[in-house]
Amino acid sequence: MARLSLLIDVTKCSGCHNCFLACRDEYYGNDYGSYSAPQPLEGQFWMQVKEIERGSYPKPKVDYLPIPCLHCEEAPCIAVALDDAVYRRDDGVVMIDPVRAKGQKAVVNACPYRVVFWNAELDIPQKCTLCAHMLDAGEKQPRCVEACPTGALVFGDLDDPNSEISKLVATLDTEALHPEYNTSPLVKYVGIPKRFVVGEVIRRDVPDECAEGVWVTLEGEGIRLETHTDNYGDFEFDGLEKNKDYRVNIECDGYASMIIEVFTHTDVDLGGIVLEPFD
């Protein structure tokens, strides 16, 4: 037994889309028999790269979230499929049988991640196979991983403690994409964008000098984070939960402290925060 999977490190993904294009090159118009039917020209993204822009000018952040089939251990697509049309291989890869799946549109709609696509011409659902046809032919990794220039995609067997992926999973803070779907995806993520709070501290009496080293804390929801402003007077708290209340406290000797309440419905740029000097 094995559990083949991907580890996707969002912090390393530069959004180059090599994975998406390599995947399309492998599957567009190519028939791999029982592994997969040809991918059509339009509308299918077996490896989709989602651009996520957060925050606002002048302090935005941009991340890229590559999303293949997550090869869930409790896969709704398997559950809904008739005639074993969707199945899990011994190595953990979730496969759609292109013959038995004919007409089974429910497989598409069962997936909460929306990574199963309907091929109207062939009347079948289709998705990422982790390039099972290549792995079975002796290749070491799927096309998307081969094409990745930064190591943002790591492929391997989660059950093999000596595999690179297992070692990374053991050391990194991995998470599931949308854990609330409760499907136990095998594909692991690092660095899924959360909310952030940023601001720039300015001292009223010295506006031409950046306020470096100002003590800023963020508290709320059971956490307390601390930082200093950098040489530009900027501070940042990233990795915050969505839709939560936090309190930002800014303290600088000789200036009146500031407390600002924030709510992370979106990312928050507090802009220029002007500290008033004590007289």
Next chain:
Amino acid sequence: MAERVFANCTNSGPVSVYVKDGKIVRVRPLVVDEKDFKPWTIEAGGKEYSPPKKVTLSPYTHAERRRIYSDERIKYPMKRVDFDANGAPGSTGPGGRNPQNRGRSPYEHISWDEAATLVSSELTRVKDAYGGSAISGMTSSHHNWGIVGYKMGPFARFLNMMEGTPVLDNPDSWEGWHWGATHSYGFYWRLGMPEPYDMLGDALQNAEMIVYWSNDPDSTRGTYSGQDSALWRQWLKEKGVKMVFIDPFYNYTNAVMGGKWITPRMGTDAAMAMAIAFVWITEDTYNKEYVADRTIGFEEFKEYILGDIDGVPKTPEWAAEECDVEARVIRALAREWAAKRTILSGGSRGGEGGACREAYGTEWARMMVLLQAMQGLGAPGRSIWGTTMGAPNDTTVWVPAYGEPNGRISMSPKVADYIPVNSNPQRLWRLTVPDAILDPPVEWYGEGFCGRSLEQQFMHFKYPAEGCSEVKLWYRYGGSFMGTMSDTTKWARMYQSPKLEFVVNQDIWWNSETRMADVILPACTNFERDDIGEWAAVNGYTWHASSGCNYRVVVREQKCIEPLWDSKSDYEIFALIFEKMGLRDEYTDGGKTEVDWVKGFFDACDLPKEVSWEEFNRKGYHIINIKDDYEPTPGLRWFYEGRACDTPDVGNPKRLTAANHELGTFSGKIEFASESLKQYFPDDEERPVVPRYLRSWEGYRTPGLYDKYPLQLLSPHPRFSFHCHYDKHTDWLNDIPVHRIKKDGYPWWPARLNPEDAAERGINSGDIVRLYNDRASVLCIAVVTGRVRPGTVHSYASSALYDPLMPGDPDSPDRGGCVSMLTPSRMLSKNAPGMTPNSCLIEIGKWEG
């Protein structure tokens, strides 16, 4: 039939091509036997850095299969239906040549025999009537890879045999460095780029900060080196090297690296640079010893910076007014830059970047050199480095590349017995070709790529040249400029001029200028013919560019499939045309096939010392690993330390002379006051002896323009396309929403604008908008984003899709996204003929049409 695997190469790297039943089914990054890789190791900070055993390609290369089989391929030779060669030049109506219909009329399929006969008879007619100078032609760059078939080979051999008028290349992409920085630190033999040797090791071992000033290496990638350098930047980030990005756009490298984003108003970067110099001078935080020993003219520069000359001290407060960057931010940047070992990353190869592609872009580029000079350019961690070249690289094995005469079938005595000599003295200048055709005479300074001397920049040219003819026959080859040059509707106007008696377009795909020809000839890709090429190698004016890759990979580019449809290789096409003139033998150098040329290059270079022909030919690639005794020679360290140049920069003419410790400037030192400009253009106010900040003639608050067109257009090089290549010839790319965005079935070109500017105009993301000024109108799809500073519209240059709503009308709005139509014709300055796409004011509004 069994699957066969071939090796080939692209403009971003080597590939393995899988062919089944005569059809390409897959194009992978080159599959290499692991034993062939011997990765280098750099030790830094107690860690060892070593690249993976793989090659990484640009995004679009993964869609190569789709491009090869694209519906946009030119499938057959064609003639415009209303072109009749029997008609007199300029004749209209039935039986005429009807040049006015170029861009409008459809085409009919003709045979190769008809096409070759027609083209050769027109070449002969024009040459007999007006002389060879009446024949000219223009190439684009890098729609294919491989030195046998590259434009410097077959096309140049053709043009030289005809004694045609060459079009001088324009150093487009790095014009400010070419026309400016060379006068500060030499390196004219690299067209203004610094030497990149071992800069990766220097960065890992010494750098504490990198300032990316107008540089997005994740988009431009060192031009041809795929994405190998993306991992280097990852290492530097993980190592804690601080990153600063100065750019009006929150670019892709910025997105993945994070760090500080500073957004000067376009056209004011030189002012910000001067304020940084002001801080260093007034706070005494520059390297005075270096300035004294290694530079000249600092006192004059200092006087200007301090305001002694014009009464305006270049303070951060002064710059803040120009740049719209807070004075405190400029001050903080300047202080950190001086305090930390800081690399200046002023463009993809060190010096490029959009800030040098605007009015007076020479001044910003010169300032980049001078700022680093103030901090000891060449000291550990104090380099000018684009982050895209400078891996350990074995430079001892010579493999020819297109940039050098010995890498060309048109010029190399090592491979060719007969080398045609073109004695025609006339030249055209790429940027002003339409002006030259429509409204001669035109004049300019500079011999295109001025890689042989600084003096070349001061040579005066005039078209038509004395005793030469105006151009009557125009041969367009391999690409189009509608989406890449400046003010490009003038190209459409040029084609409709009766002064062009005959126009040929030879290309693989339908490009924007293809439909403006009289005869169209279908060429094939390098996957359909034989060639040889090294990954990312240029040589000539960019020696050792393959140090942008983790490995030197030389590829025997194997013919994978037969030429598709009725296409032929460029070499075969020219051979056929010359056959009609009885000159086939001369053109083919006595009947050489493409494989013969490949073998000739192989035998002429150092490869036989490394690998046998049989193995290379069969396997399809050879990797040149570094030797065990590799010793790094970081670029410019020799100059910093006052030693003789020890880098392998073979273009450096002083390297093996008594002046081997000098730079390529007149004085041999870094010149704050340029000796070369002082000698040739001492009174030039626009590129003065000491760099100055000059407000753009088309920028923020430009009188008469800004009121009408208050937005500045930023049109940098694209990430998912290359010049006019890929893009519309590769429709898979349309599914990358940062490249094109589909709406109502049409793939629109994105234009990004700040929410503030969008709100003022009632524009939302996904709206079709018109970008316009007095020059043109271009339709795009709006993307409202905080990644663009207010007052700026970001839309990539390089749309390959010119799609005028009224075909054949140069004044028609284009819905393909050729924003270059909006950009000005005006040059950097009166004596520096570089293009200025980033000095462009526009207005933008919802398109209801």
